[in-house]
Amino acid sequence: MIIKNEKLAIQGGNPTRKEPYHIHTTNIGHEEEEAVLKVMRSQHLSGFSARPGNRFLGGESVQSFETELCNSFNVSNAVTVNSATSGLHCALYAVGVRAGDEVITSSFTMSATASAIAMCGATPVFCDIEDRTFGIDSEKVRDLITEKTKAILAVNIFGHGASLDKLKNIADEHNIILVEDSAQAPLIDFKDKLCGLHGDIGVFSLNYHKAIQTGEGGFAITNDSLYADRMRYLRNHGEVVIGPANRLDMIDMIGYNYRMTEIESAIGEVQLKKLRDFNSARKSLALSMTAKMKDYDFLIGPIIEDDCDHGFYLFPIKYKQDSIGVSRELFVKAMQAEGIAIGYGYVLPVHLQPIYQLHMQNIYSDYKGFGLESLQSSSDLSFNDSVDYRRGICPITEKMHFKEIMTTDICKYPNTEREVDEFFAAVDKLVKNLDKLKSLEN
Secondary structure (H helix, E strand, O other), rough: OOOOOOHHHHHHOOOOOOOOOHHHHOOOHHHHHHHHHHHHHHOOOOOOOOHHHHHHHHOHHHHHHHHHEEEHHHOOOOEEOOOOHHHHHHHHHHHOOOOOOOOEEEEEOOOHHHHHHHHOOEEEEEEOOOOOOEOOHHHHHHHHOOOEEEEEEEOOHHHOOHOOOOHHHHHHOOEEEEEOOOOOOOOEEEOOOOOOOOEEEEEOOOOOOOOOOOOOEEEEEEEOHHHHHHHHHHEEEHHHOOOOOOHHOOOOHHHHHEEOHHHHHHHHHHHHHHHHHHHHHHHHHHEEEEEEEEOOOOOOOOOOOOOEOOOOOOOOEEOOOHHOOOHHHHHOOOOOOOOOOOOEEEOOHHHHHHHHHHHOOOOOHOOOOOOOHHHHHHOOOOOOOOOOOOOOOOHHHHHHHHEEEEEEOOOOOOOHHHHHHHHHHHHHHHHOOOOHHOOOOO
């Protein structure tokens, strides 16, 4: 029980939670261990070969995992890769994104979303988000389309689909491509389809802290066989292994090594069988969080749109400082002192990250060790001169990051209602000692 005058942990009192949270790897169990041992005993840790033939498509585990991905997502093609970043690069290149093109995307995302565009030699054009589920604002996308626009790269952030139906309509109207960065939303419904299936290609992450994991890894799904083949060529050295003459549509590709190992694929196939259970567990805790949050007018939980679902990769919270009189930063520090997993902001909006700010200032020459600078000096990779990366171009994105959004991963497996109860015990403790907390504001 919280005593009204109990000393806050940030002032030296006892924290609400004293033990560390479970690490992300706790969703790996006995079944994954047995799958890895089977691969180890086979002594075939990778089945790929960079030459024509069956081994061009990978080993037994890779191909089995891709088959199960196709079955789970009800899609024709799944292409495993060594990261979702690699998958985004493959996807964008497969649909024809090249130097001089523009790709419209969100700035409220991890940097790799935009980096994959630059890796194709194209220019990221950042569109603001809507403030309900934090996806790219479809109406604002229209204003950014130019004759150079090749694609829209939507981000299904935190586990909720962006306005995928509207974005697909816009893409079709303008004869451009829709690709989904669905790293945080595997097997999550958005209206009549799963996230990742509204666009031409959907890309997912298997990084260690995602819904399911292989340590590192990712995959792309598509019903377009040409796009799938292009991704397969790009992940396995491209034109180096070009085979029959009827694949002349592939010979312009500079290939990479984006291949997944047999061990990762074996783990992935086992994890895939658990994905719906993991998603259900996250959603159960998230709904409990949302219900308890209604008692606090300064905290607003995530929205799930009609006929949609949510993966709750993170649980986003809007913080209303005017309703409590304490800055978001102090509130978060006080919660962290109580032992609670919470942070403010998400990641620095991508358009404000150094690579794009340096472009606006045209001072690459002062950063000789900066990767993009050396690439620009030796290739056609450069951003279009007309692009705008100034602070203020994405006002809602910036407001969410700098003023309102807090995130917690309380809903991740294997956390339980205990962790949810602790979260709100800490909130209650701060509220009941609000005057003491306010005294720390300066």
